Amino acid sequence: MSTQQHTFHYQQEFSLESGLTLPGFQLAYTTYGQLNRKRDNVIWVCHALTGNSDFTEWWSSLFGEGKLYDPEDWFIVCANTLGGCYGSTGPLSVNPNTLQPYFHSFPQLTNRDIVGAFDLLRQELGLQQVHTLIGGSLGGQQALEWALQKPDVFERLVHVASNARHSAWGIAFNESQRMAIRQDPSWANDSETAGQQGLKTARAIAMLSYRHYTSYELTQQEPGNSITDNYRAASYQVYQGEKLAGRFNAYTYWLLSKAMDSHNIGRNRGGVEKALHHLKAKTLFVGVDTDLLFPVEEQRFLHEQVPGSAFALLRSNYGHDGFLVETDQLTKAIRKFYQSETINELYYEQQTV
């Protein structure tokens, strides 16, 4: 069975948290497997900052024949985020009011806006219940926000390497990356490639928050003792910047990093703790022990605030990106979560749901 690519068109005005509007939008989305007769086998995935809707590309170990989410058993859905650059309406899309690309005029979005758009797609697909909503990093923020907005829809939430409110540390990292984009003179232009050089530096900065001292030591340590103008770790940084610039644009990067900054489930809900009282989904909070960007204290805090929730800690040398890499541990933790068993093993801790 293969994944299917689709596009959802919403042709009415869409109001944003800022008070601005979008004159409609489209979302690119991927499905895998079939909805069963009881319509109770839906898994909805929310992707991270630079991801796309095809979860089999970046979480391939979780989805597929014989894997945790086998398409023979599950109907799996993931939409590219609103504002994204993998088929959904974003800054490079044409504004139907001006017939020109939005570029810098694309309105700023929050995670509330983004999950509001996802929810319109969910309704269009007629999915009244979702067995599990799963997301990591920015996708975890969106999943938590959505589970709060629609508490009766999501039966389970798997919240991976994410938080309830973006931290001062995280905002500072994001702003440092946006400073790099602003330093690029082309950012002043309205063109598809505006800020692309700055984006490369932004990605290089971001890598330092996605990885860890240990992962650099393990993979990028200089083999010899000679002085060079291009140390292995230096060329790695340059390469990672080039690689992202080849598949992403600075506008979407800017927009989504600001959506991440504004993430705060407590906004207009009396604060984070009060907001969490409204979470109905059985929830597994997952952290990565070396995560510098979304440190494990953030997921432990959530676990403590949500009675009956489960918690799993993944061990990784990869830092935050461990959520994409440590899929064997993640699979085990989710399986245990589904079985509602109390576990206490070397690689993760978890309490009964």
Ligand SMILES: CC(=O)SCCNC(=O)CCNC(=O)[C@H](O)C(C)(C)COP(=O)(O)OP(=O)(O)OC[C@H]1O[C@@H](n2cnc3c(N)ncnc32)[C@H](O)[C@@H]1OP(=O)(O)O
């Ligand atoms: C649409 C989407 O892509 S989905 C969303 C974003 N995607 C992801 O996050 C993908 C998830 N994958 C990853 O994060 C990583 O690949 C990991 C964590 C799984 C593996 O990490 P690593 O083994 O360090 O691989 P990483 O991708 O960081 O770097 C490897 C690349 O750097 C290159 N590289 C490694 N060392 C160096 C160096 N010293 N100098 C230059 N290039 C280098 C490799 O040749 C390789 O190139 P390639 O990607 O063109 O094959």
Ligand SMILES: N[C@@H](CCO)C(=O)O
């Ligand atoms: N590797 C991830 C990191 C952010 O979670 C990405 O590029 O989206």
